[in-house]
Amino acid sequence: MSDSAESRPFPVREALATAARGDSAPAQARSVKRLHAWLLVLVFAAAFLTANRAAYRGYFQDDELDNLSWTVALAPREYLEALLSPRFFPNNFRPAGHLYFHLMGRAFGLNFPPYLTPLHALHIANVALVWLISRRLGAGAFAASAAAVFFGFHMAAFDIYWKPMYVFDLLCAFFSLLSFLLYTRNRGILSFVAFWLAYKSKELAIVLPLVLAAWEHWFGSGQWKRLLPFFAVSLLFGIQGWLLNPHPDGEYTFRLSGGALWTTGRYYASRILLLPFAGLVLVPLALWFGNRRARLGILAMLLFFAPLAFLPGRLYAAYCYLPLAGLATAVSGLAAPKRKAAVVALLSFWLFWNYVHLRLYSRHALEIAAGNRAYVSALVPLARSSPGLTTFLYDGAPAALRFWGIAGALRYLYGREITLRSFEDAGPALAGESTAVLTWDAPGRRLLISFPGGGQPDASYIRMDGEAPVSQLGEGWYSLEGGFRWIQPRASARLRRPADARAFELIIQIPPAQIQELGRVELALLLDGRLLQQTEFRGPGRRAALFPLAPGPPGAASIEIRVS
Structure with missing residues (x-):
């Protein structure tokens, strides 16, 4: 049946019935x-x-x-x-x-x-x-x-x-x-x-x-x-x-x-x-x-x-x-067939227009897929080698992999319910022998897995990268973003003080918007509850501060950073 059948005075359903008989x-x-x-x-x-x-x-x-x-x-x-x-x-x-x-x-x-x-x-x-x-x-x-x-x-x-x-x-x-x-x-x-x-x-x-x-x-x-x-x-x-x-x-x-x-x-x-x-x-x-x-x-x-x-x-x-x-x-x-040339031209443009969008959408989708694949693929050997884990602390994740996706991957791999908490919410509270910390290294597009209950000695210097021992970070820290972490007005950490320590180094990243709004950033450092030094910064960007230390015994030291 052709499209011209629609111009006839009888209903299309009659034409359909005629065609269905197949008499001619x-x-x-x-x-x-x-x-x-x-x-x-x-x-x-x-x-x-x-x-x-x-x-x-x-x-x-x-x-x-x-x-x-x-x-x-x-x-x-x-x-x-x-x-x-x-x-x-x-x-x-x-x-x-x-x-x-x-x-x-x-x-x-x-x-x-x-x-x-x-x-x-x-x-x-x-x-x-x-x-x-x-x-x-x-x-x-x-x-x-x-x-x-x-x-x-x-x-x-x-x-x-x-x-x-x-x-x-x-x-x-x-x-x-x-x-x-x-x-x-x-x-x-x-x-x-x-x-x-x-x-x-x-x-x-x-x-x-x-x-x-x-x-x-x-x-x-x-x-x-x-x-x-x-x-x-x-x-x-x-x-x-x-x-x-x-x-x-x-x-x-x-x-x-x-x-x-x-x-x-x-x-x-x-x-x-x-x-x-x-x-x-x-x-x-x-x-x-x-x-x-x-x-x-x-x-x-x-x-x-x-x-x-x-x-x-x-x-x-x-x-x-x-x-x-x-x-x-x-x-x-x-x-309609009488518009065939126009229809073909419009469809040709339509296919081109959609192909342009396909290229854009697929590039974005593959970028997301690469991050998700790297994250989940690293969980597979973890489930095989450590089947007894019950608690997981995630520290950052690919942009398109949210909490329920991580939890779903872990439940699927372990075949049972697990406990998953964000590092920002849980802090060091969940550190234990059956806990794994999942740290997402975004620049390297890799998942780093650590076990805070493994008895490793405390570090004396922490770089905010995927290798950082997050079990030494206390309250006030946010998840890893590139090579730094945002902090709340108060943030605490635990470090090992070497016997020959003479100074404490702190490197911070100050956003331009903060300087534009406040004019300056004041920072105070407390060591074992006592004010070590207070300083201020008036410009944005990466800033390093070196705080002199008086002689003291080696061992665990409590650090608190206050920003205003």
Whole structure:
């Protein structure tokens, strides 16, 4: 069927029914069309995998490590029960997506590349579904291919292709698109099963019945009763979610206000075409100039955005993935054969524009991955050589590896609960025989591991680098940043005083902003509780101070630094 069929006076659904009978199309012609469709899928898959081949050099993010740490411990029966359960899970347990982490974690451990293969396979399947849905709605092969290309290489969904954490969005889109396609083919039971699995992947699928109702209005035969089970499930989970939301005032809280809508609308409108506010222009243009297919696609996009519209605390470009499938359908309604030259030119620019963004995003993602890989890879031999450790003190970390990611990696490697504390919060209090200190050396991009309970003698001089014995630092110190540490107005430490010590050296880094604001920095040094000397600095930068020492006995010495 060609796009010109849309100008005929009879409904598209009649044309679809005529085409489905295949009275005038020989079987050989249909086989050739199927072959062409498969060739298109293979060409897209090859192009997509080539463009995103660097993703296999990536590594786990903190959310992924956290998910791995507990999903591998659940029994398969628990996932099956959760998939079948009509209960809402307040803890954000999404059994379809979390089952992926369970299976991959057990099969591949911390070997990252295999985790991407199912993600890319799912995305390619979703592109094929967009193509099939566009064809089902009356688009010709050219228009459907334009929709698939637009959706398939969209860099607003970059994280979808590169990060396992967004498997929830991938699965939700796959089952939602599959449910829609099956519904249009009168496969009601299978469509309902796919819809159920879409919701069990991510809650965004709750609005799918409204999209099906829009199709029924514009393209269907008005069989509204078969939508009742879909709406019943949406109401079931929607009411539970509203009443049982465990985040009454957090980032998952719905903010029913104009300010929230403006925040989310401005953010997502700038993502769908990778240009500021472009979505605000595209939507009315598509509704005005497009056909019914374009209007259905725009409406589907807006409906899938609706649950996100009042969540200003959760703004992530990857959440555009399922709404973009609706927008792609709208593209198939605008890409008429009579505009082929313009469509090809626009798609060529679109591919170039997205490739530019791919280069930028991938460079940043690989930089993050390098730090995370270096950190977590150093924990693997630690878990093997010291299986009895129970407490970990982390002193700095890669910029994109937060507390729960470190804790998740340790729980996964040790197979049990552990105690993890920040050096800033715990100080020396957790130093013991079953404690390991994890110090991140950012310039060297390496993790240094020490054991404060190992009986090492105190150092007499501490350099603020990855080798510093943090067990000798008391209260008032922050985590390591490069070659220095920020301190609070009071900071203490313990040093070994050599027998021949005649002076105490202190090197500090004074930021320009502090001098601009205060004009000077006053510093006092106390040794064993007695004021040793007080000095001041009036300029920014690296400063060294040498404090003379009176003769004294060797041994442990208590140092306190006071800054004002």
